[in-house]
Structures are given as structure tokens and as C-alpha cells.
Amino acid sequence: MPHRLLRFGLSKEYNEPRMFRSPEQLKKSYDVVIIGAGGHGLATAYYLARDHGITDVAVLERAYIGSGGTGRNTAIVRANYLTPEGVAFYDESIRLFQDLSADLDLNLFYSQRGHFTLAHSDASLRTMRWRAEVNKHLGVDSELVDTAFIKEKCPHIDLSCGGHAPVMGALFHPPGAIARHDAVAWGYGRGADQRGVEIHQQTEVTGIVVKGDKVTGVQTNRGTIETNKVVCAVAGYTPPILEMVGIKTPLVIQPLQACVSEPLKPWLDTIIVSASLHLYVSQSSRGELVMGASLDPYTIHSTRSTLDFVEGLSGHLLDLFPFLGDVKILRQWAGLSDMTPDFSPIMGLTPVEGFYLDAGWGTWGFKATPVCGKTMSYTVSENKPHPLIEPFRLSRFKEFELVGEKGAASVGH
């Protein structure tokens, strides 16, 4: 081993195999073009190649793999949502996540931790009970627990919450987990690449060619490609792409900020969420506390970070864990959330034939990565929506059939 390292250090070439090829040129045409090499786009490419035998696929990425929401979320996976449609969908995603490391032959650091959503008032306790009952009815492990149970599982918590908003109970979801988010994108990317999919980074889509309500091609900064099927999987960057095909949606963009502390010895092995305090926190396998709060309060297409956010979040963190007063924040960042009015995604077919949408991922996109890949690849290959995503169709708005998902993160209860 030391010799290998020495040889590596002295060699002029980079000898390690890369996870992906970097094809030099775009081909003239592809069966399917996927916009966005994040988790969703790459998972769709992977399942298209593996399950549907469609390998003539290009994934176009403006920046680099996983540079959008995929690498900016707080990596929580759970299925304790509120609507039957949402619970069934995210539960399938958890099932896929659980053996994904073996499937992709890559350690995703998938770690089942148990997920607490704290209730600080009678009203939120009521919502928790509602969610627990819906979850149990649909076969998802989820229950309402009392403060003694929380204290036993998380002994460091101050349940009096500094005295002003005492914790009264919690929704406990044992399958709640965290994973290494960029590894999920890399794993899907490598799997797709090995099956013949081309991943083109630094390739920006500048236009989509539509002839008589049918997609016929995609224009990029590296030339034009002919294709009859385009999947748009760019989450927070969706509205400008939709302008290219003339589709209107309710999507509005708001940044969601997050931060990590300096690494600490392991002390927190559950995921703690409080909607009332606008806080979620877990400890990564590196020891950093990974923390997020609620959406920034207004629309802006920028991943800037603010002091307001860190100040607010730290205050609430100290309400629950006062002993963290001396711990430093290591870094902070933001991602763009494409919010829908009912907190459910927009997936499937659109009025433009051959243009498939995977958007509206707001604050709930990472946990859905595997199931999105599965269902979107089915939708693209069969040209009809997968039954699991039927309720999330774009036309639900004009049919007034919304899927009110109040179990989504950073939604007040």
C-alpha cells in the first residue's frame, strides 16, 4: 500500500480510473436527452438504461455533476408524509434507498437514524397524530411518542427548550435516515455511464426546438442535438427551461439555506426536526452537525448566504442543545427550491409531446431521488405516467385537484 501511494504521488499521469467518461463531442442525435446531471437526472438515465434498455441517452449539465440541489440539501430520507399519495411515493423511495449502496456498488453512507419531528404545541401535536395515523394506515413505521421516549433516545436535548416553548411530544419515524448526497449522484452517474449513457458536463441548454407541439431537438452551447424526448430535471432552475417550450406552471423559486458545524465526537444519532423552531439537525458520519432552517422569505434566484440565517438557526439550536454554545459554524450555503402551492412535485407528461417534467422539488427532492428515477424512466419509456406519479401531474392545477402535502419540510404546522 505505501508503495502504491508513492508510485501514485510520483507519476505524471492520473492513474486512478475515473468514475465517468467525459465524451469530447455531442452526437448528432439521441433517443433521450436529460437536462440536469443531479440525482434525479442521473437516476432517470440509470433506470432507463438498466430497466428499459434505452442507452442512447445524453445527460446535459450546465455546471458539474450534483452541483444543484443534489449537493446542497441536508441529506435526510424519510416517508412520514401526510397525504396518501405522498406517503406511498416516498415510502417506495426509502425502500429503494435501503439497498442502493449494494445496487450501485458504492458506499452511500446510508445510515438509518430514526427521525423525530418535535411538537411544541397542542396544534402541532394534533398534526403529528394525524400524520402518524395516516402513516400507520399505509404501512409506514411512524408513531406519536412522549417526552420520556425522546429523552431516552436523545439524552442531550433540553426538552424545556429554554423555558419558552417546551417540547410536548414528537412524531417518531424509525426508518428516517441520512445519506451522502453527492455519492448518490456519483453512483447513479457511474451506473448510467457504464451502461452507455453519455454525461456532458459544462453543457448549457440554450433552447428547445418544438415543432407543432412536439419536441424535435435541443440547442446547447456546444451545438444542436436531434431528439424526440427531453426530460427536464433541473429543480430550482426549471422556470427558464419552461419558457423555452412555453409551458406555464405555479413554480416560484426561493432559496433554502443550510450549514454545518465543525466536526464533533459522535453524540447525536437521531435526526431532530422542529417545525416550530424552523430547525432540523443531524450528525454526519464525519461528525459535523448538518443543519437547516426554513425557506428564505422571498423569491430570489441566487445561492447567496446570509448572516440572518445563521443567527436565527443558531438561536433555535441553542434552545434545544444549550451545550453547543462554543461550537463554531464551519460553512454555510444555499440551494434553490422550486416551490409549488401544494408542496407536492410536478411530474410526468406536459402539453408539449416528448417533453417530460420532473420539477417542483422544493425542499423534498433528495429523499425522492431513487423513486423519481424509477418512475420518470417508466414515464419516458412508456410515454404514460407511472401510477405513483399520476397524482403529481401538471394538469392537477387546472383540474383543481391539488395534493396538499403539509408534511413537507419547512412548512409550518
Add this chain to the structure above:
Amino acid sequence: MKIMTCPVNGPRPLQEFVYGGDVTEMPCPDQVTDEQWAAYVFERDGAPGPHKEWWYHAPSGVWFIAERDTGTDEISNTYLYNG
């Protein structure tokens, strides 16, 4: 600190303001189809660029209109609604 100019109270820190979404024209409910009504209720212009938005100065209770670029976050004009 980011500053916004309230048309009544002058320049104030952004923390004092609440965002109220895009300014939209409500069509007459009796004269539009369900589809047009759904478009009014749900469809938004989500792309970055200049927007006309409702903002609220919370301490003084003033609603007003701001012209802001959602890509650069530059506020070009604020004024009271005159309708």
C-alpha cells in the same frame, strides 16, 4: 444589511418587510372560464428577471409595490398602490 425604501417611512432594514408575491390582475370571476381562472390562481412567472411585487412594511402596516429584479435582487422602485 440590505435596505429597502418604504414609500411612507423611507429606507428601512429588509428584516422589517414581508414579501407578498407578484402583483397580478384579477379577472372578473363571472366572465372567465374555469381554465382562465385556474391560470390566474396558480400560474406564476418563476423565471429570474424584473418583477412587480407586493411588499408589506410590518411595523407600520403599509402595503406597497416594489419593482425588483429576482435574479440580481436589485430594487429599482417602490411606490404606493394607486388603483
